[in-house]
Each structure stands twice: as structure tokens, then as C-alpha cells.
Amino acid sequence: MSDQRDHAQGHGHQHDEQAHHHPHHDHDHQPSGRAARWAHRLSHPTRPHSHASADKIDRALESSAQGMRALWISLAALGATALVQGFVFTLSGSVALLGDTVHNAADALTAVPLAVAFALGRRVATRRFTYGYGRSEDVAGIAIVLTIAGSAAFAAWSAVDRLLDPRPVHSLLAVAAAAVVGFLGNEWVARYRIRVGREIGSAALIADGLHARTDGFTSLAVLLAAGGAALGWQLADPLVGLAITVAILLVLRDAAREVFSRVMDAVNPTLVDTAEQALMKVPEVKDIGELRMRWIGHRLRAEVAVVVDGELSVRAAHQVTVEAEHALLHAVPRLTAALVHADPAPAVGTANPHLALAHHTRVY
Structure with missing residues (x-):
């Protein structure tokens, strides 16, 4: 037919x-x-x-407003987490913590394309964009996937560089504390983003929440690096950095699958x-x-x-x-x-x- x-x-x-x-x-x-x-x-x-047009518009705007609120709150939480970890990195020189810090910062910055997408989604349909601008969320999802890929590449490069040129890690207690802060911040953001994403049906926001959840577990991996360094195993830090890279790649696979399915109208x-x-x-x-x-x-x-x-x-x-x-x-x-x-x-x-x-x- x-x-x-x-x-x-x-x-x-x-x-x-x-x-x-x-x-x-x-x-x-x-x-x-x-x-x-x-x-x-x-x-x-x-x-x-209600059958009113105004009610339908209000419902659409409400869902976009929920998404925007989730983005800015999670941006603030992850931004603060990254700042704490970045400060500790300058004291310790831990490449595992550096990889986690960069990844958390990148995760916070993914709020920007999503915020643009939610703002565009509020615009009414036109004679050119007859279905409106909702598909901008799928474009934002692609940007998020690319951001995750970039952070994985940076984490891998940092870990390999430290393997080739080993250096001691300082302030191990501070590194461990920063790892716990990273886990708590990411897990809270993950729960919040996934809940709001499911409420409003946003695949991009759910993918971003899953991304944050895995970031939390990679933050805990930094504890292993600190423990290994405390025992005198100098390679523990770069090896954990490589493990974090693998975890990021797993997130990349899941996020790419989710976004690809949405782009293909699944x-x-x-x-x-x-x-x-x-x-x-x-x-x-x-x-x-x-x-x-x-x-x-x-x-x-x-x-x-x-x-x-x-x-x-x-x-x-x-x-x-x-x-x-x-x-x-x-x-x-x-x-x-x-x-x-x-x-x-x-x-x-x-x-x-x-x-x-x-x-x-x-x-x-």
C-alpha cells in the first residue's frame, strides 16, 4: 500500500x-x-x-523544559566533579585520574548539544520542516557519540604515554577521595538523566545517562590505580587508565546502538x-x-x-x-x-x- x-x-x-x-x-x-x-x-x-491545542503545546513544552532542567542540573554536578578531580590531578599526576577527569568534563559538555536540540524542538513546524525540529535530538545524540569517542581516544593516548614514560603518582589519599567523588557525582547524574529521559522519551538523554553511569564505575577504577601505586606498582596507574579506555569504548558501543536505532526509526x-x-x-x-x-x-x-x-x-x-x-x-x-x-x-x-x-x- x-x-x-x-x-x-x-x-x-x-x-x-x-x-x-x-x-x-x-x-x-x-x-x-x-x-x-x-x-x-x-x-x-x-x-x-483535554482536546485543546494549547494543552498539547503545553505538554510538549513541559517535556522539553524537563529535559533542559535535567541537562543544566547534571552539567553543574558533573562540572563540579571534574573541577575537584582536575585539582587533585595537578597535585598527584595520576594519568588514570586525568582520563576520568577528562571523560567527566566531556560528559558535562554533552549537555550543550542536547540543550540546543531541546530548544530547537520547541519551535513550531514550518513549510520546510513540516514535522518540526524534533529530529535535532538525534543529531545531538550523534554529537554525544562523537564526544565519547574523542574522550576514549584521549584516555588511551594518556595511558599509553604513561606506560612508555612511567612517572610516580603523589597524594594517593587525595586521588582515592577524588575517585569516590567521581563515582558519586556520576551515579547521581546517571539516575537523574535516565529517569527524566524515560519520562519524556528522549533516547539521547537516556544514552547520556548510561554514559554517566559507566563513568561512575570508571571513577572507582581510579581507586585501584591509587592502591597499586601505594604498593609500589608504578604501572598500576597507566594500566587502570587503559581499563578506563575499554570501559569508555563499551559505553560508546551502547550509546551508538541506541542513537543509530533512533535515527533508523526503530x-x-x-x-x-x-x-x-x-x-x-x-x-x-x-x-x-x-x-x-x-x-x-x-x-x-x-x-x-x-x-x-x-x-x-x-x-x-x-x-x-x-x-x-x-x-x-x-x-x-x-x-x-x-x-x-x-x-x-x-x-x-x-x-x-x-x-x-x-x-x-x-x-x-
Whole structure:
């Protein structure tokens, strides 16, 4: 089936990101049938939700504001952590601590591209950017991945340089204390970023939180370097530096996978299952022709074709698509827009209604 049919036939239905919001109830367990439909319509005015454009805009702005707040708070926390560790490095000369300090500083600075992305995401759609600017978060995710890669390269270079030119480490107690500070700062930031990222559906913010969590454990590795140096093992510091580099590379792999999936429009299959279940509970929906979902920043959109009785009038078929979209908006978390198209159920002796589009169909 071709997406062009949405314009060729008159009973598709679309609400954009500024049109429809239902935060407080869902349809996952409602009984099907005419009685259920009328019961829902009668109870609809008493339920606390809004159809207003302003409410949808406020919800979008609220999620972006949450993301911005998480970024600036975590930037301050990681910046303070890096400053403490940097000061201790000047006293100790520990290359393991240097690698951890640089990585924490780089992690703090990843707030900058994400902040730009959240700010852009607030802008309304234009005739050129018809879906808005939400994809700027994916670009920010790429910038974060590149930043992680750069910090891994620097940590590796510092460790190898110290292996080739060993030097003693001083102020070992201060190094150990800085390692603990690094762990506590990173773990707090990780929990905060991941929680907010999940709340608003931002893959980039979640990836940044996972990055911070691994940074915390690499900070603890600096304790091993300090312990080895205290025992007189001079190579402990650069070897731990190399171990930190490996840990950073593991973070890089996970973050790159997360960002790549989002760029390639991947969604969790459970979201598709939830959408299908909600659609099949809508009266008059006989089947689902196709269902597509994609993230645009931290907001989800859907396109779906539902099969209805071919004898329905245009108005009746359109009403079915409205109710199908309504069900999706209630059932699927963070779904802000759905384009629903009605297909007539196949009947013996009737032509394929999409036959005129057959020569546009591409076979992959």
C-alpha cells in the first residue's frame, strides 16, 4: 500500500502535535461493541483530559523544559566533579585520574548539544520542516557519540604515554577521595538523566545517562590505580587508565546502538503490539492493513490503515478513523499524532481500490 493514498482518498484523519492530548485514561481494557462506544461517549465529558491545542503545546513544552532542567542540573554536578578531580590531578599526576577527569568534563559538555536540540524542538513546524525540529535530538545524540569517542581516544593516548614514560603518582589519599567523588557525582547524574529521559522519551538523554553511569564505575577504577601505586606498582596507574579506555569504548558501543536505532526509526515492538491491540478493540475495525510508528525527538507519531466495512458511507468510515486515532492516543505512551486511513474490506467481484497506485509501488 502506498502512503499516497492518504491524499487520494477522503477519509484519512490526522491530528498534528498541537491537536490532541489525553494524559489520564486509556482504553486497554474496555469492552467492545456499540454499548461500550456509547458508554465512553457519555463519560467522556467527565474525564479529566483535554482536546485543546494549547494543552498539547503545553505538554510538549513541559517535556522539553524537563529535559533542559535535567541537562543544566547534571552539567553543574558533573562540572563540579571534574573541577575537584582536575585539582587533585595537578597535585598527584595520576594519568588514570586525568582520563576520568577528562571523560567527566566531556560528559558535562554533552549537555550543550542536547540543550540546543531541546530548544530547537520547541519551535513550531514550518513549510520546510513540516514535522518540526524534533529530529535535532538525534543529531545531538550523534554529537554525544562523537564526544565519547574523542574522550576514549584521549584516555588511551594518556595511558599509553604513561606506560612508555612511567612517572610516580603523589597524594594517593587525595586521588582515592577524588575517585569516590567521581563515582558519586556520576551515579547521581546517571539516575537523574535516565529517569527524566524515560519520562519524556528522549533516547539521547537516556544514552547520556548510561554514559554517566559507566563513568561512575570508571571513577572507582581510579581507586585501584591509587592502591597499586601505594604498593609500589608504578604501572598500576597507566594500566587502570587503559581499563578506563575499554570501559569508555563499551559505553560508546551502547550509546551508538541506541542513537543509530533512533535515527533508523526503530521503535520498541511492544509499542506496536499495544497499538494493534487498541485498534482491534475499536468497533467497526475489522483488520489492520499496515502500521508504522516513528520517533521525532522524544515524541511518537503513527501512520495506520484500518480495514472497515466497504458499505460504510464516507462520513461513517471517517468516524471510525477518528475513534481509532482516539484509541491510539490513549493507549500508546508519548504518542502525539496519528494519521489513520480507512480501507474497504475486500469483496468478491469488486476491483482493488488501490489499483491506480499499483505502478507506484516499489518492490525491495
